[in-house]
Amino acid sequence: xxxxxxxxxxxxxxxxxxxxxxxxxxxxxxxxxxxxxxxxxxxxxxxxxxxxxxxxxxxxxxxxxxxxxxxxxxxxxxxxxxxxxxxxxxxxxxxxxxxxxxxxxxxxxxxxxxxxxxxxxxxxxxxxxxxxxxxxxxxxxxxxxxxxxxxxxxxxxxxxxxxxxxxxxxxxxxxxxxxxxxxxxxxxxxxxxxxxxxxxxxxxxxxxxxxxxxxxxxxxxxxxxxxxxxxxxxxxxxxxxxxxxxxxxxxxxxxxxxxxxxxxxxxxxxxxxxxxxxxxxxxxxxxxxxxxxxxxxxxxxxxxxxxxxxxxxxxxxxxxxxxxxxxxxxxxxxxxxxxxxxxxxxxxxxxxxxxxxxxxxxxxxxxxxxxxxxxxxxxxxxxxxxxxxxxxxxxxxxxxxxxxxxxxxxxxxxxxxxxxxxxxxxxxxxxxxxxxxxxxxxxxxxxxxxxxxxxxxx
Amino acid sequence: xxxxxxxxxxxxxxxxxxxxxxxxxxxxxxxxxxxxxxxxxxxxxxxxxxxxxxxxxxxxxxxxxxxxxxxxxxxxxxxxxxxxxxxxxxxxxxxxxxxxxxxxxxxxxxxxxxxxxxxxxxxxxxxxxxxxxxxxxxxxxxxxxxxxxxxxxxxxxxxxxxxxxxxxx
Numbered sequence: 001x002x003x004x005x006x007x008x009x010x011x012x013x014x015x016x017x018x019x020x021x022x023x024x025x026x027x028x029x030x031x032x033x034x035x036x037x038x039x040x041x042x043x044x045x046x047x048x049x050x051x052x053x054x055x056x057x058x059x060x061x062x063x064x065x066x067x068x069x070x071x072x073x074x075x076x077x078x079x080x081x082x083x084x085x086x087x088x089x090x091x092x093x094x095x096x097x098x099x100x101x102x103x104x105x106x107x108x109x110x111x112x113x114x115x116x117x118x119x120x121x122x123x124x125x126x127x128x129x130x131x132x133x134x135x136x137x138x139x140x141x142x143x144x145x146x147x148x149x150x151x152x153x154x155x156x157x158x159x160x161x162x163x164x165x166x167x168x169x170x171x172x173x174x175x176x177x178x179x180x181x182x183x184x185x186x187x188x189x190x191x192x193x194x195x196x197x198x199x200x201x202x203x204x205x206x207x208x209x210x211x212x213x214x215x216x217x218x219x220x221x222x223x224x225x226x227x228x229x230x231x232x233x234x235x236x237x238x239x240x241x242x243x244x245x246x247x248x249x250x251x252x253x254x255x256x257x258x259x260x261x262x263x264x265x266x267x268x269x270x271x272x273x274x275x276x277x278x279x280x281x282x283x284x285x286x287x288x289x290x291x292x293x294x295x296x297x298x299x300x301x302x303x304x305x306x307x308x309x310x311x312x313x314x315x316x317x318x319x320x321x322x323x324x325x326x327x328x329x330x331x332x333x334x335x336x337x338x339x340x341x342x343x344x345x346x347x348x349x350x351x352x353x354x355x356x357x358x359x360x361x362x363x364x365x366x367x368x369x370x371x372x373x374x375x376x377x378x379x380x381x382x383x384x385x386x387x388x389x390x391x392x393x394x395x396x397x398x399x400x401x402x403x404x405x406x407x408x409x410x411x412x413x414x415x416x417x418x419x420x421x422x423x424x425x426x427x428x429x430x431x432x433x434x435x436x437x438x439x440x441x442x443x444x445x446x447x448x449x450x451x452x453x454x455x456x457x458x
Numbered sequence: 459x460x461x462x463x464x465x466x467x468x469x470x471x472x473x474x475x476x477x478x479x480x481x482x483x484x485x486x487x488x489x490x491x492x493x494x495x496x497x498x499x500x501x502x503x504x505x506x507x508x509x510x511x512x513x514x515x516x517x518x519x520x521x522x523x524x525x526x527x528x529x530x531x532x533x534x535x536x537x538x539x540x541x542x543x544x545x546x547x548x549x550x551x552x553x554x555x556x557x558x559x560x561x562x563x564x565x566x567x568x569x570x571x572x573x574x575x576x577x578x579x580x581x582x583x584x585x586x587x588x589x590x591x592x593x594x595x596x597x598x599x600x601x602x603x604x605x606x607x608x609x610x611x612x613x614x615x616x617x618x619x620x621x622x623x624x625x626x627x
Contacts, residue, residue, distance in 0.1 A: 012597045012610040113555035113594040151502075151539045152551065152595060154608040187489040192498050193538030195593050209490075209497035210529075211536040227491040272557035272598035279599050313556050313594075343598070345556055359559040367593065369536075 013038055014119045017279035017295065025050070027256065029244030030237065030266060031282040034124055040159045043166040046127040052172060054243035055134045059180035062246075064094070067139035071242065073250035074264055080107055080198075080235030081311060081340045083329035086242075090140040092222030093230035102230030104133060104142035105207060106239055108149040108156070109191055109198040113313035113363055114345035117268040118236035120280060122149070122156035125240070126163035130186060132239035134177060135246055137184045140232045145186040148203055151193055160188050195367035199416050200233045201225075202369065213371045214416035237268055261286025261328035269327065271296035273346035274303050280343075286326040292344060293323065303348035307432065311340020313360045314421025316428035317353070336428060353433040354440060357425060358386040364422035375419035378409050382426065389440030396445050399437050403430060473514035475522070479503050483522050493523045497533050501540045510541040538592070545588040546581045548626040551605040555594035561601035561613065569616035573623070587626070 015038050016023075016031055023032040033041055033049045046052070058067050071087030078084045093102055106129065110118045121129060133145045149157055164186055167173045175183045189207060191197050197206045201215035204226050225231020245253045254264035263285045269292045270280040276297025283292070289308065299305055307317045310327060316337035318325075325331050332339045347356060365379035382405050388394045406427040409419040430437065475483075482503050486496040500519045505511050511534055520527040534540050541549075552570065554563050567578075570589060574582050581588040595610060597603035603612030606626055614622065 012595075012600055012603060012612045014597075110596050111593040114557050114598050115594065116596040116598045119596045150596075152592065152605060152610075154610075189489075189495075190499070190502075191537070192502060192540050193593065194536065206498070207495060208492065209494035209523075209533065211532055229491075270599060272601060273560045278601075309556070345560065345598070347560065351560060356556065356559065359554070360556055363555055363593070366591075 014116070014123055015279070016120060017277065017281055023282070026248075026252075028266060028282045029248075029256070030121065030128070030240055030268060031125075033128065034120075038124060040123065040162070041125055041127065043127060043163070043170060046125075050247070051127055052131055052178075054245075054247040055131045055138075055172070056178055058135050058246045059138060059178060059182055064139050064141060067135060067246065068094070070250050071139070071245060074245045074253040075250075076238060076241050076245060076253070076265060077263055077329055078235055079237035079241070079267070079341070081112070081314075081338065083339065086136075086234060086238050089222065089232055089234070090136060092220065093140045093142075093232060100229055101141045101143040103226045103232070104137045104140060104145040105203065105226065105231060105233045106133060106145065106147045106236060107198060107200070107203060107233050108147050108153070108236050109203060110153070110236075111150055111195040111198055112341055113360065114272055114309060115312045115341040115343050116272070117270060117280060117341060117343060119153060119156060120268070121236055121240050122153060123159050126156075126160045127167065128240050128243065129160075129236055130163060130167050130172065132242040133186060134172065134184060135242040136232065136234060136239055138182055141230070142232065143183065145184065146189045146207060146226075147186060148197070148207060149188060149190050150197070151191045157188065157190055164188060194369070195363075196369040196416075196418060199418060202416065203233060204231060211369070213369050214418075216415065241265055257284045257286050257328075260284050261326050262330065263328045267327070267342050270343040271346060272343065273308075274300045274348045274351075275346055276300055286328045286331075288324050289318070289327055289344060290323040292327070293346065299346065299348060303350060305346055306349040306351065307347045307353065309340075309345040309347075309425065310337055311342045312345070313363060314338075314417075314424055315340040316424045317347075317432055318428075319432060336431075338424065352390070353429050353436050354386060354390050357429050358383065358390050360425055361386055361422060364418065368418060372415040372419075374409050374414050375422075378405055378419065379422055381405070382409075382422070389437055392440050392442055394437075394441040395443045396441055398441060399430070399434070402426060402437070406430065473512055473518060475504070475515070475518045476507060479507060480522060483519070487523065494525050494529065497523060497525070497530055498537065498540075501530070501534050501537075505541060509547075510544050513542075538590075541588075544581070544585075546586050548586060548607050549588045549590060551590055551592035551595070552578075553593075553595040553597065553601070553603045553605075554591045555598075557594070557598035558601035558603055562615075563602045566602045566604070566614055566616055566619075569619055573619050587623070 020036050025032045068091045076086040173185045196202045197212045202212040206212040221231040267285040272278045305320045329339045361382045368375045370376045385398045406423045409423040411420045483500040486499045487493045504515045516530045517527045520530045595603050597612045600612035
């Protein structure tokens with residue numbers, strides 16, 4: 001069907017910028033097994049590289065509680081952006097032994113603008129994810145696992161389907177996994193578009209074959225998720241951390257960050273935007289934005305850094321002066337943004353924040369599931385105001401309405417985190433680049449009644 | 459997709475689920491606790507054969523899954539990769555998210571509009587291409603990026619378009 005060869009300079013091939021020589025098993029638990037040629041690591045090669053030893057150890061020597069305890073001690077925090085402790089989440093399904101065994105769902109619905117990390121693991125190291133899911137499933141008493149993969153990741157779907165089959169044939173999936181008495185299998189579930197599917201409860205709705213509307217919490221999925229059963233939803237990168245934690249222990253994992261952060265482990269960091277060498281690196285968690293930007297070769301010639309998003313479109317803008325902050329959950333949270341997925345989107349001095357924000361809010365408006373009013377109506381309103389300001393046709397009061405939206409679309413006033421995610425870059429842009437918005441205001445209020453709307457606490 | 463298949467599908471009438479597709483949907487159904495969960499995959503199975511999902515396919519899918527047609531319709535209209543009207547032989551998904559926006563999505567989009575003579579959501583008169591926007595493609599390190607059918611490309615300069623599109627007759 002496609003006459004363009006696979007290695008065409010045009011064709012996208014997900015790659016890590018670190019060479020095999022730079023990556024070691026004891027310092028790069030996520031990526032040391034990757035092949036230099038970027039091809040999928042098959043079962044045999046994965047086994048040669050210590051594959052499935054962690055799962056074998058966990059199933060043979062640990063109880064569910066032991067695994068959860070190790071994960072809690074290691075404090076593996078959710079790499080999908082939430083930063084919630086994976087061990088605690090796995091433990092939530094243990095409340096009351098009367099609960100039926102439930103489901104483990106791997107969130108591989110990577111659609112956050114600026115985020116391209118899980119694709120690497122899905123395409124090239126599918127067995128690492130499967131091993132992580134076996135460990136997680138065993139710990140949280142899941143009877144079955146689903147990999148919820150976005151529909152556009154065609155190569156990842158192929159890679160995962162082959163790997164699942166290989167694992168099943170080798171006895172790592174199915175009944176009595178590796179002779180342990182534990183039954184666990186995995187099915188690949190591919191989506192059909194819509195960013196909201198990445199939200200934990202919306203993902204469960206979508207998995208059940210419904211519109212991807214989020215659900216009210218409580219009950220939390222740990223008690224009542226897919227088909228009313230206890231359900232754990234974890235990001236790809238989170239699950240891929242589990243084998244190394246079980247193999248080397250919590251203390252080792254904690255030590256990986258080398259004192260850069262109170263958090264442990266490594267993180268897949270990356271950079272996109274007008275930099276010399278955009279890409280992806282596995283680095284100790286807590287590495288600074290400056291170091292990551294330097295690995296990307298700095299800004300392209302003729303450009304200087306104006307602002308950056310630390311981890312996708314739903315995180316707040318940071319400034320060049322924030323580059324030395326440790327990129328971990330708490331530090332970035334203390335500075336008015338979120339680590340999110342840890343992939344930097346950089347903005348050049350020559351690029352307009354209002355235009356970028358308009359692009360971001362258009363994305364959020366388009367992707368709102370429409371379930372609750374603030375999100376469904378507030379986001380298109382935001383886009384209209386930003387379009388007017390971008391054209392230099394804004395009216396007095398527009399900025400105040402945008403400010404009010406940062407409150408009205410904020411946490412607690414909507415069903416899920418979609419609109420609060422959209423409010424975060426808006427709020428930070430108004431804080432740091434208000435002059436750019438003011439330049440877009442050239443008209444008086446449209447009518448005499450259009451007094452500025454009272455602004456709530458921002 | 460053959461021309462005859464497209465014709466039947468476009469009519470919206472006389473739709474019958476191919477035996478192979480019915481078996482594929484029934485197979486998917488077995489992966490879940492409840493059959494409705496196979497709904498999205500069922501729509502994709504129909505779409506793979508016909509290029510899009512005609513109205514008449516909805517009750518056929520509903521029957522296999524033993525759910526109401528309205529449930530299937532609700533799902534079919536929600537997801538952006540389920541097409542409810544005919545699309546071209548090749549679907550171009552252009553990433554318009556932040557990283558591609560910062561690396562030249564708008565110039566690429568303009569060049570595509572000019573080259574194909576269509577805007578987003580439209581199909582070329584010869585039925586060759588349909589152009590649609592898509593959520594961040596996860597190819598941010600090589601923006602601006604786009605997909606043609608199952609293939610992802612990036613970064614794409616407007617000058618690359620001719621060579622790229624040629625491969626999709």
